[in-house]
Amino acid sequence: MPLGHGTLDLREDPDGTLSVAVTRQDTYPVIIGPGELDNLPGLLGRLGLTESAFVITDTDVADLLLQRTLDMLGADGIRAEPIIIPAGEASKSWPVQQSVIEALLSRGVKRRSVLVALGGGVVVDSVGFVASVVMRGLPYINVPTSLVAQLDAAIGGKTGIDHNGAKNLLGGFYHPAAVLVDPELLRTLPPREIRGGLAEAVKVGILHPPLFGKLEKLDQGPPHDIDALTAITRDAATYKMHLLKDDPFERSLVRLLNLGHSFGHALEAATGFEVYRHGEAIAVGLALATVMSRHRGLCDAATQDRILACLTHCGLHVALPASRTAATWAEIDVIRRVRNGVLHEVLPVSIGECVVVDEVAHEEFTAAADALAALARTLPPRATAGQR
Numbered sequence: 407m408p409l410g411h412g413t414l415d416l417r418e419d420p421d422g423t424l425s426v427a428v429t430r431q432d433t434y435p436v437i438i439g440p441g442e443l444d445n446l447p448g449l450l451g452r453l454g455l456t457e458s459a460f461v462i463t464d465t466d467v468a469d470l471l472l473q474r475t476l477d478m479l480g481a482d483g484i485r486a487e488p489i490i491i492p493a494g495e496a497s498k499s500w501p502v503q504q505s506v507i508e509a510l511l512s513r514g515v516k517r518r519s520v521l522v523a524l525g526g527g528v529v530v531d532s533v534g535f536v537a538s539v540v541m542r543g544l545p546y547i548n549v550p551t552s553l554v555a556q557l558d559a560a561i562g563g564k565t566g567i568d569h570n571g572a573k574n575l576l577g578g579f580y581h582p583a584a585v586l587v588d589p590e591l592l593r594t595l596p597p598r599e600i601r602g603g604l605a606e607a608v609k610v611g612i613l614h615p616p617l618f619g620k621l622e623k624l625d626q627g628p629p630h631d632i633d634a635l636t637a638i639t640r641d642a643a644t645y646k647m648h649l650l651k652d653d654p655f656e657r658s659l660v661r662l663l664n665l666g667h668s669f670g671h672a673l674e675a676a677t678g679f680e681v682y683r684h685g686e687a688i689a690v691g692l693a694l695a696t697v698m699s700r701h702r703g704l705c706d707a708a709t710q711d712r713i714l715a716c717l718t719h720c721g722l723h724v725a726l727p728a729s730r731t732a733a734t735w736a737e738i739d740v741i742r743r744v745r746n747g748v749l750h751e752v753l754p755v756s757i758g759e760c761v762v763v764d765e766v767a768h769e770e771f772t773a774a775a776d777a778l779a780a781l782a783r784t785l786p787p788r789a790t791a792g793q794r
């Protein structure tokens with residue numbers, strides 16, 4: 407079925423009220439494989455999106471991949487123009503995206519034009535947003551180039567930009583016409599960005615044992631083991647979609663995919679979003695949730711040790727520095743207030759099982775942070791994924 411296929415049913419109730427029932431169905435391929443970027447022109451051809459393309463990317467990715475992408479589309483007779491935004495989260499803003507929209511309009515974008523999002527999570531989130539608002543919805547293709555974007559951001563149809571200091575405040579659900587994941591593109595991704603992506607993969611792995619096993623075995627030898635990263639991306643993306651089956655619009659606030667995220671977000675906020683990359687903070691959040699679960703007797707020592715070891719194996723720090731405990735707790739309180747006084751924390755029970763608990767006490771949080779600091783000292787030295 408084509409993208410945005412839908413039906414509308416109209417019913418007149420006995421009291422004269424007209425009831426409208428609208429359904430929308432989006433069907434699209436998610437293609438994952440090394441070298442797949444070369445198949446972008448063919449994919450656009452199959453989707454009937456060859457009239458004109460706008461390749462939107464950021465300054466870092468432009469240097470690496472833009473010319474190749476434009477040449478490839480041009481060679482297939484697809485007229486393609488570039489739009490480049492500055493690299494970094496600051497581009498997920500209304501002023502930058504307004505300039506993208508104005509560039510599209512001044513260069514004659516049409517309803518049959520396709521936007522190609524070539525970049526990390528910042529590019530795919532913001533291109534999805536722009537695609538959803540221009541001419542009531544343009545088709546767009548996600549070509550994610552960072553690990554976070556390949557295994558998470560490019561999948562699920564969530565679009566968004568930041569506003570007034572609030573992350574992803576503007577945006578909605580608007581699915582791409584296709585997702586093309588080429589793990590070969592990760593070869594140039596800095597190791598710190600790889601580690602951030604691996605933290606999100608560990609989160610999914612705690613829910614999905616086959617993925618967890620792959621992460622534990624991730625080769626510590628050559629930089630960027632593309633075959634292993636391909637398998638990890640495929641597992642994580644597939645399992646994310648599996649979890650979204652019953653809640654594709656993420657209406658439930660109690661979601662397993664939030665594992666590690668309340669604590670992780672609180673740490674990011676407590677450090678002004680400048681010290682930790684998102685994935686690095688999530689790694690600490692996952693470790694805190696694990697130790698807390700152990701303290702509650704929900705998970706055994708072996709599960710706790712496996713999760714902490716896997717995070718460390720992926721090159722991630724797990725300890726919450728003592729100097730940050732109080733500020734992180736203060737931010738947890740902010741999150742609790744935003745959620746009407748209930749925290750809903752997800753805690754691991756075993757690899758493959760988590761539970762949602764309603765509340766976390768201050769003393770419990772501090773005890774977990776202290777215990778984690780002691781445990782972290784006993785873990786093997788941190789590997790540096792992608793640089794080993």
Ligand SMILES: NC(=O)c1ccc[n+]([C@@H]2O[C@H](COP(=O)([O-])OP(=O)(O)OC[C@H]3O[C@@H](n4cnc5c(N)ncnc54)[C@H](O)[C@@H]3O)[C@@H](O)[C@H]2O)c1
Nearest residue numbers: 466467493526527528551552554555558559564591594595
């Ligand atoms: N929509 C969702 O479901 C979802 C899920 C997770 C994250 N996100 C969003 O994604 C964003 C984070 O994504 P990110 O971590 O990819 O950040 P990012 O897009 O800023 O990319 C990180 C850095 O890596 C560079 N880069 C990307 N690909 C590269 C490559 N192949 N080689 C070299 N450098 C490359 C980028 O230019 C950037 O400098 C956040 O805004 C977050 O909110 C969204």
Ligand SMILES: [Zn+2]
Nearest residue numbers: 606667684688
């Ligand atoms: Zn995350």
